[in-house]
Amino acid sequence: MQHTYGQQFAEIYDDVFPPDPGLVEVLASSAPATALELGVGTGRVAIPLAQRGITVTGVDLSAEMLDRCRDGADDAGVDLDLVQGSMTDLRLGRRFDLVFCVCASISMLLTREHQRETLATARDHLADGGRLVVETHNPDAVLGLHGGRRRETWFVPHPGAGRGLQTYATLDEPTGLWQVSHLWHDGGRTTIGNEVSLLTPVEVLTGLGAELGLAVRSVTGDRDGGPVTPESPTYTVEFEVAS
Secondary structure (H helix, E strand, C coil): CCCCHHHHHCCCHHHHCCCCHHHHHHHHCCCCCEEEEECCCCCCCHHHHHHCCCEEEEEECCHHHHHHHHHHHHHHCCCCEEEECCCCCCCCCCCEEEEEECCCHHHHCCCHHHHHHHHHHHHHCEEEEEEEEEEEECHHHHHHHHCCCCEEEEEEECCCCCEEEEEEEEEECCCCEEEEEEEEEECCEEEEEEEEEECCCHHHHHHHHHHCCEEEEEEECCCCCCCCCCCCCEEEEEEEECC
């Protein structure tokens, strides 16, 4: 994972990635008592889950992200157990009803081995009968955005005067590396954040899970449980420990 990610994105993360109530519903659907988020960021998912009475532990490598998360939890009046550390080799000595890694955090790991290590971390923290939920970029949608071009740019306006997200992206298809620079414009002020992802096809993620004894419960392309299509921006895999 990029070690400067939090330094660049902590201030603008909640603007670039607004709340996702549909994802919260998906995660809460099995009524877990305890949950572990790998890559908790600013708490955009962990905090709403905690507001539902779920005991949530969040792990992130970035001190800046954890500071924002802690402030957000305080504002929301909830308690989160926040741990600074790497999701590739975490050892908490506890198990959880739900473990999740969303918003493409697993694709911020730029080798398959590190992705595999993260899935192993998740498996080792799953309680009996627990769910592991992983959400990441849909490579077909990224390819569609680029339309055969190595470099592409787009702008997404946001509510408010002078607010919006300008993105410059470079895709190296042979390696699957997708480098993105975000320029967040807000009333005349511009903040830049850079990230690199290793695009992870469904069959790669589920294959890594199978190597670790994780069975697939579902693969979906939207919050309503629909199939993955070339237009699905992300996909979500739900795993369980194979019997």
